[in-house]
Structure formats: structure tokens, C-alpha cells
Amino acid sequence: MKSFNYKKQNDYKWAMTIDLDRCNGCGACVVACQAENNIATVGEKQAELGRKMHWLRIERYIEGTYPDVKVRFLPMMCQHCDYAPCESVCPVWATYQNPEGLNVQVYNRCIGTRFCGNNCPYSVRYFNWYDSNFEGPESNQLNPDVSLREKGIMEKCTMCMQRIRRGKDTAKDEGRDVEDGEIQPACAQTCPTNAITFGNINDHESKVHELVHSGRMIRLFEDKGTHPSVMYLKGGVADVI
Amino acid sequence: MDRRSFLKVGAVTASSGVLGACGQVTKKVIPFVTRPDDGVNPVDGYWYATTCAECNSGCGVIVRTVNGRAKKIEGNAVHPVNGGKLCAKGQAAVQRVYHRDRLTQPLMRKGAKGSGKFEPVTWEKAIATLGEKLAGAEGSVFYLNSGNNDITAGVANAILGKMSGFTMATNHDPGKESQFAGGATLNEYPHTPYPDLENAEFSLLLGADIFESDRNPVFFARSFGASRRDRPSIRGRLVYCGSRLSSTAASCDKWFPVPPGYLGVLALSIAHVVVESVISRGLAQSIQRNALGRWSEALAEYAPEKVADKVEIKAELIRRIARPFIDEAPAVAIAGDDIAGYSNGVEGLDAVAFLNMVSYEIGREKLRIKPRHTPVSDQDLKQRMLAWFGLAPEKQTFRRLKELVDAMSAGKYKVGVIHHTNPVFDTPASLDVKTALGKVGFVAAFANFMDETTSQADLVLPDHHWLESWSAQVPNFVPGVPVLNLRQPVIRPFNDTRSATDVLLAAAGKAGMKIPAKNGEEYIRKIVDKFRAEMLEIDPTLSRDAAWRTLLSKGGWWPSEEEQEPSETPSNDKLWAMKNRLKVNDPSFEGGSGFPYHLHLYQTVHMGRGAGANQGWLQEAPDPITTLMWQSWVEMNPATASKYGLIEGDLVTVTSPHGSITAPVFPYVGIRPDVISIPLGYGHTEYGEIANNRGANPMKLIGTGMDSQSGALAWRSCKVNVKKAGGSVVMLRSAHPEGEYKGEIFQL
Numbered sequence: 009m010k011s012f013n014y015k016k017q018n019d020y021k022w023a024m025t026i027d028l029d030r031c032n033g034c035g036a037c038v039v040a041c042q043a044e045n046n047i048a049t050v051g052e053k054q055a056e057l058g059r060k061m062h063w064l065r066i067e068r069y070i071e072g073t074y075p076d077v078k079v080r081f082l083p084m085m086c087q088h089c090d091y092a093p094c095e096s097v098c099p100v101w102a103t104y105q106n107p108e109g110l111n112v113q114v115y116n117r118c119i120g121t122r123f124c125g126n127n128c129p130y131s132v133r134y135f136n137w138y139d140s141n142f143e144g145p146e147s148n149q150l151n152p153d154v155s156l157r158e159k160g161i162m163e164k165c166t167m168c169m170q171r172i173r174r175g176k177d178t179a180k181d182e183g184r185d186v187e188d189g190e191i192q193p194a195c196a197q198t199c200p201t202n203a204i205t206f207g208n209i210n211d212h213e214s215k216v217h218e219l220v221h222s223g224r225m226i227r228l229f230e231d232k233g234t235h236p237s238v239m240y241l242k243g244g245v246a247d248v249i
Numbered sequence: 250m251d252r253r254s255f256l257k258v259g260a261v262t263a264s265s266g267v268l269g270a271c272g273q274v275t276k277k278v279i280p281f282v283t284r285p286d287d288g289v290n291p292v293d294g295y296w297y298a299t300t301c302a303e304c305n306s307g308c309g310v311i312v313r314t315v316n317g318r319a320k321k322i323e324g325n326a327v328h329p330v331n332g333g334k335l336c337a338k339g340q341a342a343v344q345r346v347y348h349r350d351r352l353t354q355p356l357m358r359k360g361a362k363g364s365g366k367f368e369p370v371t372w373e374k375a376i377a378t379l380g381e382k383l384a385g386a387e388g389s390v391f392y393l394n395s396g397n398n399d400i401t402a403g404v405a406n407a408i409l410g411k412m413s414g415f416t417m418a419t420n421h422d423p424g425k426e427s428q429f430a431g432g433a434t435l436n437e438y439p440h441t442p443y444p445d446l447e448n449a450e451f452s453l454l455l456g457a458d459i460f461e462s463d464r465n466p467v468f469f470a471r472s473f474g475a476s477r478r479d480r481p482s483i484r485g486r487l488v489y490c491g492s493r494l495s496s497t498a499a500s501c502d503k504w505f506p507v508p509p510g511y512l513g514v515l516a517l518s519i520a521h522v523v524v525e526s527v528i529s530r531g532l533a534q535s536i537q538r539n540a541l542g543r544w545s546e547a548l549a550e551y552a553p554e555k556v557a558d559k560v561e562i563k564a565e566l567i568r569r570i571a572r573p574f575i576d577e578a579p580a581v582a583i584a585g586d587d588i589a590g591y592s593n594g595v596e597g598l599d600a601v602a603f604l605n606m607v608s609y610e611i612g613r614e615k616l617r618i619k620p621r622h623t624p625v626s627d628q629d630l631k632q633r634m635l636a637w638f639g640l641a642p643e644k645q646t647f648r649r650l651k652e653l654v655d656a657m658s659a660g661k662y663k664v665g666v667i668h669h670t671n672p673v674f675d676t677p678a679s680l681d682v683k684t685a686l687g688k689v690g691f692v693a694a695f696a697n698f699m700d701e702t703t704s705q706a707d708l709v710l711p712d713h714h715w716l717e718s719w720s721a722q723v724p725n726f727v728p729g730v731p732v733l734n735l736r737q738p739v740i741r742p743f744n745d746t747r748s749a750t751d752v753l754l755a756a757a758g759k760a761g762m763k764i765p766a767k768n769g770e771e772y773i774r775k776i777v778d779k780f781r782a783e784m785l786e787i788d789p790t791l792s793r794d795a796a797w798r799t800l801l802s803k804g805g806w807w808p809s810e811e812e813q814e815p816s817e818t819p820s821n822d823k824l825w826a827m828k829n830r831l832k833v834n835d836p837s838f839e840g841g842s843g844f845p846y847h848l849h850l851y852q853t854v855h856m857g858r859g860a861g862a863n864q865g866w867l868q869e870a871p872d873p874i875t876t877l878m879w880q881s882w883v884e885m886n887p888a889t890a891s892k893y894g895l896i897e898g899d900l901v902t903v904t905s906p907h908g909s910i911t912a913p914v915f916p917y918v919g920i921r922p923d924v925i926s927i928p929l930g931y932g933h934t935e936y937g938e939i940a941n942n943r944g945a946n947p948m949k950l951i952g953t954g955m956d957s958q959s960g961a962l963a964w965r966s967c968k969v970n971v972k973k974a975g976g977s978v979v980m981l982r983s984a985h986p987e988g989e990y991k992g993e994i995f996q997l
Contacts, residue, residue: 029484030474032460032500033873034854039340039866043321049865052879055981060869060878068876068984070918074886075506077919079499079874145347145743148318153291174291197323200334200467201474 020176020186021109022167022237023209024196025219026083029243030203033066033081037195037204041085044168044194046150048140061134063165064195083195083204086111086132086165087228087236094124094133102162109237110167118161125162129229133164167206168193188214209237298325298804300722300734302715303338304857305397305422306330306465307724307732309804310339312716312739319343319716319740324467325804330727331467337855339467341866345714346743350698350863350937352711353744363687365704365935372745376752378708380760382691386663388414389690391653394668395420396645399722400773401668401695401750403638407765408757410639416656417640420670421647424462424586424852426961428726443728444583444605447472450483451573451580453519454501455512455601456491456587462852463585464726472728473500488570490515490562491587493849493884493926494919496873506921507560509847509965510836512588513597514551515560515567517833519582520604521548522571523611532575533610547831574604578612581605586851590965591836594956599830630808631731633783634723637776639765645725648960650676651953657685667694668749669712673701674933675858677962678949679907695749698863700936711746713738718748719769721776721805734805735773839952840906840968846889848905848969849926850947856930862940863933871983872928875915878981881931881944882915885971886922890914893973900974903927905967907952910945913978925969 041047041064050059064085071078088111095103095111102118105111125133139159142150150156153170157163168191175191188207196204207216219225224241227234294315301308301322309328313321322342326333345351355375360366370378383390390412392405396419409415446452446459446469459469476485489498490505490512498504507515524544527533553564560567573580582604588597635642643649650672656662658681665686672682686692686705694706703709712718720736750769758764766772777797781787784806787796800806838847852858853872861867868879875882883901895901895914902911903925912927920926932946954963 027474027478029477032470032473033496034336034460034466034470035870035873036335036337036340038870039337040335042866043340043343049869051865051869052981055869055878056979060983062870065871065983066873068873072918074888074918074920074922075504077494077504079494079496079919081499081873144349145351146344146349148347148743149320149343151320152315170291177291194321197333198335198340200331200336200470201477202334202471203474 019210020208021210022088022172023109023207023216023220024088024167024193024238025205025216025225025241026238027201027203027205027219027241028080028082029224029241030201031066031081031083032201033068034200035066036198036200037083038062038064038066040194040198041165043149044151044154044171045166046140046142046154046156048142050138051141054137059135059137061136061163063132063134063163082240084130084132085195085238086167087130087234087238088165088167089234089236091233091235093127093129093232093234097123097127099123108172110169110172111164112166112169113162113164115155115157115161115163120160120162122162129232129234133162135162136160188216294320297737297739298735298802299716299739300720300736300804301335301339301342302397302399302720302722302736303342303860305395305425305724306467307722307727307734308335308339308465308467309734310335311804314739317740319346328804329730329732329807330465330724332471334467334471336467336470337867337870338857338861341861341864342716344864344866345697346716346740348698348863348937350939351714351744351746352696352698352703352709353746354711356709358707362707363683363705367709372747375708375710376756377759379693379710379752380756380758380762382664382693383409383756384760384762386690387412389661389663390414390665391416391418391657391662391689392666392668393418393420393653393670393672395670396422396425396725397669397722398635398638398640398725400638400720400769401753403640404750404753404765404769404772405666405668407639408753408762411763416653416662417643418649418653419643419645420672421645421650421676421962422858423590423647423850423962423964424458425464425726426589426646426959428464428589443468443726444581445472445579446485446581446583447475447479449476449485449579449581450577452476452485452487453570453574453580453582454487454489454491454497455516455582455584455597456589457583457585458495458497458587458851459583459585460497460500461495461854462857465728466854468728486573491585492847492921492924493587493851494874494917495851496854498919499874504919505562505566507562508921509587509849509924510591510593510838511560512584513593513600513833514556515562516582516584516588516597516600516604517548517551517831518553518556518560518567519571519574520544520600520607520831521551522553522568523574523604523607524548526571526575527607527611533607533614535610535614536607544831574608575611578608578615578617580608580612582608587849587965589956589961590963592838592954592956592963592966593834593836594961594963595958596830596833600833603831631723634731634733637733637780638721638723640723646960647953647962648955651680651955654680654682654685657689660688663690665689665692666753667692667696667702667706669695669697671700671702671859673705674936674946675929675948677907677951677953677964678946679952695752697746698937701934704935710749710752711744712749712752713742713746716740717742717746718750719773720748720750721773730807730809732805732807735800737801836966838966838968839954844905844968844970845923846925846969846971847921847923847965848903848947848950848967849920849924849965850929850951851926853928853930856928859930859933859936859940859946862930862943863937865939868939868943874919875917876983877915878983879943880978880981881912881928882980883912883971884915884917884920884926886920886924887916887918888922889925889971890916893971895973896977898977898980900976900978902972902974903947903950903969904972905950905952905969907967908949910947910949911974912945913980915980925971
């Protein structure tokens with residue numbers, strides 16, 4: 009089946025790898041994501057209720073006891089599962105698998121049952137308890153590519169859909185395929201350690217394809233059978249000294 | 250016909266009817282669900298290159314503007330410092346342009362001095378007042394900035410520098426001034442060579458929080474990523490020694506908790522093992538053999554067996570840590586705050602420089618280290634760049650700041666100009682900058698926001714945000730080649746603000762003083778015109794305007810790596826004669842027996858020293874280690890906390906000889922039981938709704954003790970006591986203490 013104006017659907021299958029051996033937990037990706045996607049801050053009170061909205065967060069694990077302590081970081085965003093548990097429970101098909109392997113949320117179809125958030129094993133779907141708070145002069149910083157979400161609907165990482173679409177549009181205008189590395193989500197673009205790699209996994213020459221087949225790849229909660237498009241690369245710690 | 254077939258036929262008939270009615274045949278019906286990738290409407294924008302000013306590191310950025318508004322900041326891919334990458338603070342900078350608390354008009358003090366009461370005045374009046382005061386203050390003016398070496402400082406120097414008694418001063422930066430001090434070993438200029446983390450196989454971080462507060466977090470993060478996984482067969486290994494497992498330490502493979510103040514001793518102990526190996530195995534023939542003998546003698550008392558108890562690492566382990574410096578070089582030791590922040594800071598920095606130098610010679614002999622481009626060789630160019638601006642290189646140290654504040658208190662200054670820095674908040678409260686400012690005749694402050702220092706001023710001059718103004722900068726700590734950063738207005742000013750450079754020039758001009766240019770842009774262009782011959786990358790056939798546009802589109806000027814001769818680390822007599830410097834005294838601490846705990850202050854990646862505290866994005870971004878948001882905290886080892894019956898969220902009063910603060914406890918296993926740790930940047934009182942009264946400012950706890958050799962603030966040499974304050978608060982943690990899921994599930 010062909011989708012409108014674009015190449016046949018299987019030409020692109022977006023995937024991301026996150027190299028845990030490179031990630032230093034600095035949080036640049038978290039703020040970059042907020043700036044790119046018009047994500048509101050919820051303030052102290054709502055944060056206390058667990059309602060903060062970071063589409064991308066950094067999990068932190070502490071293992072061991074003093075003095076043998078190890079801290080690990082794991083950036084966590086929507087995993088864009090091929091078999092997404094969130095999709096099957098939505099009563100109004102507000103969330104679906106797009107032809108390029110991304111799990112997409114249709115905001116104006118969402119009625120806010122929050123079943124999807126409940127069913128997501130990665131806890132990466134966020135509910136808008138209030139309208140966003142970009143008031144007064146602050147509205148000037150909003151990215152015109154991305155709509156503001158209203159009270160009562162779910163939102164989550166889109167893998168910077170607007171950047172993907174712009175990349176594909178440019179490529180189409182120039183009569184070529186999207187090149188590897190041409191499209192970068194905001195998090196991957198800013199990551200100071202180059203831990204995040206995004207690309208088309210159907211392109212066997214792509215960086216992301218190479219990394220996925222590097223032998224270090226793991227998927228989170230593989231036993232759940234969700235088959236995420238976001239894959240992590242394990243660190244390797246043998247004899248340090 | 251069964252029911253199913255009927256429905257099929259019915260559906261076909263119905264759809265044909267619709268198609269017929271439309272008068273055209275659609276061959277392919279697009280399922281509705283593939284249409285909206287929701288709310289997406291990619292629009293074009295314009296990208297401009299400029300330079301980030303959220304800290305003084307000088308990262309190049311490109312800014313996307315749509316309809317005259319800045320939308321998104323990204324790293325400038327061609328810039329040698331950050332190579333297209335950016336930290337959280339840089340990413341959040343647009344939030345400051347359109348901040349609701351921005352100063353929008355000049356303010357003149359109304360009430361008593363320091364009362365914080367102002368009334369709006371016109372720009373004409375503000376400029377005339379400033380000019381009048383500057384002209385009438387011959388011999389008693391100071392200019393204080395954050396130490397960013399920018400064009401405004403150059404202009405201030407050009408206008409006021411000719412007056413006798415003019416003081417050009419910089420606020421101190423505890424994370425950076427130590428690095429000025431450490432540079433003294435290898436060269437006379439206030440500059441430290443960048444440790445080559447990227448090419449090292451083994452890196453030993455001695456209290457160096459390089460991803461949080463050091464010379465340039467983004468550069469170091471890039472190098473770290475490259476050292477880990479850019480080389481096909483080598484994975485860079487890192488070991489961190491220091492009293493707290495910082496977020497930098499968390500990225501390392503192993504953490505050794507070393508008692509505060511003894512990292513220099515550890516460095517010399519490692520150097521001892523390395524030097525003994527050099528002698529016994531006949532390595533590194535480039536080192537003078539008699540020098541080796543002298544070193545060996547001086548280092549005898551630092552044998553691992555002798556210092557193991559002091560540094561609390563077993564002798565065998567010290568030998569193992571030393572091994573990569575002999576066998577695997579390139580290995581590098583990086584010194585940071587936890588060496589420099591004590592009374593023996595410079596000795597420790599020297600020790601690390603020595604260890605690196607010996608290891609470098611070993612690696613060079615084995616041909617494992619290519620001569621790299623080191624900043625040492627480029628000092629001349631950097632000095633010249635500063636001179637183009639009209640600035641002299643200076644060591645940004647606490648001692649110089651203290652001299653200035655003492656002179657203020659003595660009533661020496663009639664006029665002071667403060668440019669984007671907040672010493673009332675981010676220097677030790679015991680220095681009492683606030684009272685000192687009250688004794689200055691007239692204080693003018695250039696700022697974007699009202700803060701603790703600006704509120705003490707007599708005249709508040711709202712400056713453009715850095716996205717709105719012309720400027721240029723020679724950052725102090727750049728890897729490799731020196732950099733001249735340019736800043737251009739990427740958007741029109743959003744408020745009725747004016748550029749600090751332009752206001753200074755206008756005020757001086759009005760007062761009949763000699764000014765070097767009409768405005769900031771002209772001043773920068775004059776510099777470019779004058780020194781264009783030195784900028785070899787610019788095609789000499791280009792016209793003046795074309796050359797200028799080339800520079801602006803690139804974000805500045807820096808020589809290409811190839812063009813600069815790579816230099817050897819200087820193997821000169823100065824180094825071989827280092828015998829006398831191979832000694833690290835025991836640290837001395839403030840506070841007697843009533844203060845059993847070491848106070849370990851640190852900068853977090855989001856707050857820094859407090860400038861980011863009024864940004865929602867940074868307040869709500871969880872701290873990497875504690876995952877706390879919107880509040881400050883006191884870190885304690887769980888063993889220490891339980892001694893006082895404290896659990897997470899309990900309020901605790903931390904008392905030092907200089908003052909006390911109260912904040913909630915966060916028990917953290919990555920900290921020594923004899924250390925209490927508090928982040929800087931919280932506890933603002935006059936920095937707007939978002940920042941105010943959020944946590945406590947630990948600068949109230951420390952004194953003004955300095956490293957006597959360098960004049961750097963010994964900001965970690967204070968000891969404290971703790972007491973349960975009663976009551977508790979909710980800790981706004983983003984994660985469960987052990988993560989929302991247990992780490993083992995992922996087998997990372």
C-alpha cells in the first residue's frame with residue numbers, strides 16, 4: 009500500500025539507539041525536548057503530584073552500598089513499540105502505529121480516558137491535567153511546528169515528528185531519499201556525548217542499523233513482547249584498573 | 250445469500266454511489282488514521298550563528314527564528330568548542346528572552362540605598378546620569394563582570410582605563426578559578442592545557458566534575474563520548490576519586506571515596522609509582538636522568554604504603570591505578586574542584602600536572618601519543634586576541650575580588666559598574682558584598698533580571714538578552730586553538746532594553762569623554778578590519794562587508810587546526826626542576842572540634858551558581874543524581890543521617906563558623922560519611938517568583954579562606970555541624986531512590 013505523496017511505506021522505519029556507555033546523565037536532551045515540543049512546566053505543586061510532563065526523562069539507578077556504589081543513567085522516552093500495549097486499549101483509536109513504525113497520538117481524537125498511560129509498561133505517556141501555562145511573553149518562544157496540547161488529553165514523545173516530516177519534505181522536493189543523519193530529533197541533536205542515534209533501520213547502510221547489530225543492543229522489557237523501536241546499547245565494564 | 254455476503258455487496262454499492270456522485274474516481278482511499286501526525290506543520294525559519302552566554306565557556310550556537318522570534322537554540326556544528334552540541338542551560342536560554350520577569354525599562358533608586366525601591370526613568374535620563382557620574386568620578390571607578398572577556402569589558406576599559414585608579418575586576422567562579430591557578434606550573438600565562446580525554450585510554454578524574462562545572466562541560470562530554478565508543482577496539486576507562494560521587498563520577502567506571510583535601514597526596518603517590526617504574530625499567534629516555542633521581546628522592550615519602558591510610562586506598566590499589574600511566578599511556582589525570590578547593594589546592598594541581606607530564610613522556614617514547622595541539626603554544630594568539638578587545642589577560646581569582654570588596658568597604662570608589670554578575674548571591678556571605686556596595690557612591694548595574702546584586706544598585710540598566718545584542722568574546726578555556734566568538738542580534742529587542750556596550754559608549758560620549766566607537770557593532774567591526782590580515786581563513790579578496798558576513802555566518806573566527814603547528818608539551822628546564830614543587834601539605838580546615846563534618850558545596854548541571862534558578866525548565870529538570878526538582882537539599886550518607894535519626898525530607902540545620910542554613914535531608918550512599926554536601930544556586934531572595942525562597946543558599950556557610958599561593962577561594966575547606974531542625978518537607982523526586990524500576994531488570 010502506498011501512502012499519499014511519500015515513498016512506499018516500508019522505505020522508512022525509524023529507530024533510535026541510546027548508548028548507555030556514552031550517556032552521562034547531563035539532562036541536555038530533557039530540556040532540548042521541552043524547547044522543541046512546547047512542553048509545559050507544571051510547577052512545584054503539580055510536580056509533587058507526579059504530573060510533570062517531560063516526554064524524555066532520565067532514569068537514575070543507584071546500586072550497591074557505600075563505598076562500592078554504582079550510579080547508572082537511562083534516558084527513557086516513548087519506545088515506539090511495534091506491538092504497542094497503549095494502542096490496543098484506546099477506545100477511540102487516538103493512538104496508532106504509523107506506517108513508518110512510530111507510535112503516534114492524535115490529539116483531537118483523544119478523550120482522556122488515560123487507558124493508554126495505564127497500559128504502557130514504560131510510563132512514558134503524560135496526561136494534561138491543565139492547559140499549558142505559556143502565558144504572556146512566554147508564548148513567543150513556542151515552536152510553531154508543534155501544536156499546544158489542551159487540558160484532558162494524553163501526549164508523549166513523537167520522535168520529533170515535525171523534523172521527520174520536514175526532512176522527508178525536503179528530500180521529496182529534491183527528488184531523493186532522506187539521507188542518514190539528515191533528520192535528528194532534538195534530543196539526539198544536542199546530546200553532548202553523542203549517545204543518541206536516530207535513523208532509518210531499513211537502510212542497511214545507516215548508523216542506527218550498524219549500532220543495532222553491534223552485539224550490544226538490548227530492548228527494555230523484552231519479555232513483554234512490545235518490540236520497541238528505541239534500543240539501548242549496553243556498556244561494557246570489565247577490568248577497570 | 251448469507252448475511253456476510255449481503256453486507257459486502259451492500260458496502261460496494263454504497264461506495265460506488267458516493268464515487269459516482271463526486272464525479273471523479275479516487276483510485277486509492279487514504280485511511281484516515283494515517284493522516285495526522287498530530288498538529289504538525291513544519292514551517293521554515295531562519296538560522297543565525299551566535300555565541301551562547303549562559304556561562305563563560307563560549308559554545309557556538311545557531312538559533313532558529315520564525316516571525317522574528319527566537320524559537321530554538323542548537324549547537325554550531327563547526328565550532329571547535331562544542332561541535333554542534335549544547336548543555337541544558339544553553340537549550341533553555343530562549344526561556345530567558347521571553348521571561349515574564351525581564352527588566353523592561355531603566356530604573357532609578359527611589360528609597361534608601363539598598364532598599365530595592367526603584368522608579369522608572371527614561372533612557373535619556375539614565376544615560377545622562379551614568380555619563381555624569383562616570384565623568385565626575387576620576388580615579389575611583391570599578392567595573393565588575395563575570396569574567397567572560399567580552400567586548401563590553403573591552404569598551405569599559407577603553408573608556409575608563411585611562412583614568413588613574415580604575416579597577417577592572419571579575420567575579421570569582423569557584424569551579425574555574427582553580428584552573429587559572431593550576432596553569433602556573435606549565436606556563437606563565439593564566440591558562441591550563443586541556444587534558445586530552447578524547448584520546449586517552451585511561452582517565453583518572455581527581456575530584457574533577459567535568460560534566461557539571463569545570464572549564465567546559467559540553468567539550469568534556471563530547472570527549473568522554475568519543476573516548477568511550479568512537480574507537481573500534483578501545484573503550485576509554487575512567488576512574489573517579491573524590492569525596493562525593495558526583496554526576497561526573499557516576500559516568501566513570503569506578504569511584505574511590507578519598508578524604509577531602511588528600512587527592513593531591515594521592516596524585517603524588519601515583520607519580521611515585523610511575524617514577525620508580527621509569528627508573529627501574531629505563532623508560533622515557535627523554536627525561537633527564539638526574540632529574541629522575543631528584544624526583545625519586547622528593548617522592549619517597551609518598552610511597553603507596555606510606556600514604557595508604559591518609560588517602561584511604563590500599564597501597565596495592567594505588568599501584569594498580571598507576572599502572573595505566575606506565576603501560577597504557579595515553580593515560581591522563583584530570584584535576585578539579587575537589588583538589589583545588591582546599592588550602593593546598595595549587596600543590597595538588599601541580600602534582601597532577603607532574604604526573605601527566607611524566608606519563609606523557611612515556612607514551613611519547615612508545616609512539617602512542619601523537620604530538621597534539623596544546624593550548625600552551627597558542628597563548629600568544631590568545632593574548633593578542635584579548636589585546637584586540639582592549640583587555641589584559643588576568644587571573645580571575647577570589648583574592649582580586651576580595652581586594653575590590655575591601656576597597657569598596659573602605660569607601661574608595663565613587664562609581665561602580667556591574668555587568669551581568671551577582672556577587673551578593675554567589676560569593677561567601679562572610680565577604681559581605683552587599684554592605685560593601687552600600688558604601689560605593691553610585692552603582693550602575695547592567696542586567697536582564699532583578700537579582701540580589703541589581704537590587705542594591707542606584708541605577709538599573711536593562712541590557713539586551715545575548716540573542717538581541719552585538720558582542721564578541723575570547724573565552725578563557727578552549728580546547729586547542731584559541732577562539733574569537735562573535736555574537737549578533739538574531740531577533741529584534743523584545744523589550745525597551747539597550748545593549749550595555751552601547752549605553753556605556755553613549756554615556757561616556759554625552760559626558761564628553763573620548764569613545765572608541767559609536768556603538769558595539771562598530772567597535773567589533775573596527776577590530777575585525779584591523780586584524781583581518783591575521784585571520785588567514787578569510788579570503789583576502791573579499792570586500793569588507795563580505796568578510797564580515799562570512800565571520801557572522803560562522804559565528805566567529807578561529808584558526809584551523811592544520812594551520813597551527815602542533816606543539817610538544819614543553820620539555821624544558823622548568824619542568825625538570827620541579828623537585829621543590831613535589832610536595833602536598835596536609836589541608837587545613839576552618840572550624841574546630843564542634844564541627845565534625847566537611848562541607849562539600851558543588852554546582853549542579855542545571856543551576857550552576859544560581860543564574861538558571863529563575864527558569865522553569867531548569868527548575869523542573871530533575872537533578873541527575875538526586876532527581877530532585879524545585880528545591881535544594883542537604884546530602885548525607887545514610888549512616889550519618891541515621892545517627893541523627895533523619896530520614897529523607899527531614900529538615901536539618903547545617904551550622905558552620907560563619908552561619909547556618911536549614912534544608913531537607915537527602916540520604917545518598919555516594920558520599921563519604923564525614924562529608925555533608927549541598928548544591929549551589931538555590932535560596933534566591935530577589936530573583937523573581939520562580940527562584941525566590943526555593944531552598945537555601947549555602948554560600949552563607951563558607952568563609953573567605955584562600956589558597957595562599959594562588960588566591961583561589963578554598964571553598965571546600967569549611968567544616969560544619971548538623972542538627973535536626975524538626976519538621977519535614979515533601980521531596981519532589983522524579984524517581985524512586987533506586988529508580989522507578991530496579992536497575993538489575995535491565996542488566997545494563
